[in-house]
Amino acid sequence: DAGVTQSPTHLIKTRGQQVTLRCSPKSGHDTVSWYQQALGQGPQFIFQYYEEEERQRGNFPDRFSGHQFPNYSSELNVNALLLGDSALYLCASSLGPESEIQYFGAGTRLSVL
Amino acid sequence: GENVEQHPSTLSVQEGDSAVIKCTYSDSASNYFPWYKQELGKRPQLIIDIRSNVGEKKDQRIAVTLNKTAKHFSLHITETQPEDSAVYFCAASMDSGYSTLTFGKGTMLLVSP
Numbered sequence: 001d002a003g004v005t006q007s008p009t010h011l012i013k014t015r016g017q018q019v020t021l022r023c024s025p026k027s028g029h030d031t032v033s034w035y036q037q038a039l040g041q042g043p044q045f046i047f048q049y050y051e052e053e054e055r056q057r058g059n060f061p062d063r064f065s066g067h068q069f070p071n072y073s074s075e076l077n078v079n080a081l082l083l084g085d086s087a088l089y090l091c092a093s094s095l096g097p098e099s100e101i102q103y104f105g106a107g108t109r110l111s112v113l
Numbered sequence: 114g115e116n117v118e119q120h121p122s123t124l125s126v127q128e129g130d131s132a133v134i135k136c137t138y139s140d141s142a143s144n145y146f147p148w149y150k151q152e153l154g155k156r157p158q159l160i161i162d163i164r165s166n167v168g169e170k171k172d173q174r175i176a177v178t179l180n181k182t183a184k185h186f187s188l189h190i191t192e193t194q195p196e197d198s199a200v201y202f203c204a205a206s207m208d209s210g211y212s213t214l215t216f217g218k219g220t221m222l223l224v225s226p
Contacts (some may be wrong), residue, residue, distance in 0.1 A: 004156075033213065042119075042202050042216030043157070056211040059114075090157070097211045100145040106156040 002027055004093050004105035012111045013081050022077040025093030032101060033075040034066060037088040049074050050097040054081045078110075086112045115140040117205050119217025126193050127225055134220045136203035137185040143205040146179060146186045147214070152199045160201075161188070193224045 005024045031050045035043035045058035048056035049068035068074045116139040147162035179186040204214040
């Protein structure tokens with residue numbers, strides 16, 4: 001039983017570029033949440049996807065957008081990258097949007113130079 | 114929105130000692146409180162959780178207590194072992210139909226042999 005998988009594991013971009021991160025949820029899970037974890041901080045909620053729609057959103061600008069596919073996998077897109085976007089991006093999956101228990105992937109480490 | 118404070122930021126103990134990490138939350142509507150362990154370079158893993166209708170929960174060497182009136186909850190690890198060394202995060206979530214987690218900033222626990 002595969003857990004939550006994320007790709008790529010590491011990514012280096014320059015300011016102003018755009019990036020796409022990918023997530024496959026744990027088998028049987030249909031809800032995907034994305035979190036940003038800056039160095040030395042706890043994860044911060046970006047948004048949650050269920051039934052291919054954004055259901056909840058945290059305090060992040062519109063430069064952050066996402067998508068969920070019919071197979072429940074998800075993408076996180078960040079446009080016009082800033083230095084401050086450098087962080088570990090974590091994907092978590094759950095069984096339904098109301099499920100409190102979330103399983104995390106190992107994350108994508110994004111460095112913006 | 115919800116705000117979760119976590120203390121201490123670092124904690125050093127000798128093997129065999131107990132460790133206690135404390136968190137406070139601001140929103141009385143929060144009703145689910147998980148604890149995650151994150152080893153260096155790895156995914157956050159759920160180690161124990163508690164819901165607001167319970168005051169204490171134990172699982173072998175770890176336990177969590179919740180005081181709803183004071184809006185604080187704590188993680189207790191007994192008989193610590195070097196493999197307990199990691200960053201521990203507390204989180205809070207409210208039953209709003211869409212479960213999202215608000216995390217504390219984390220506690221780095223170092224258990225010395």
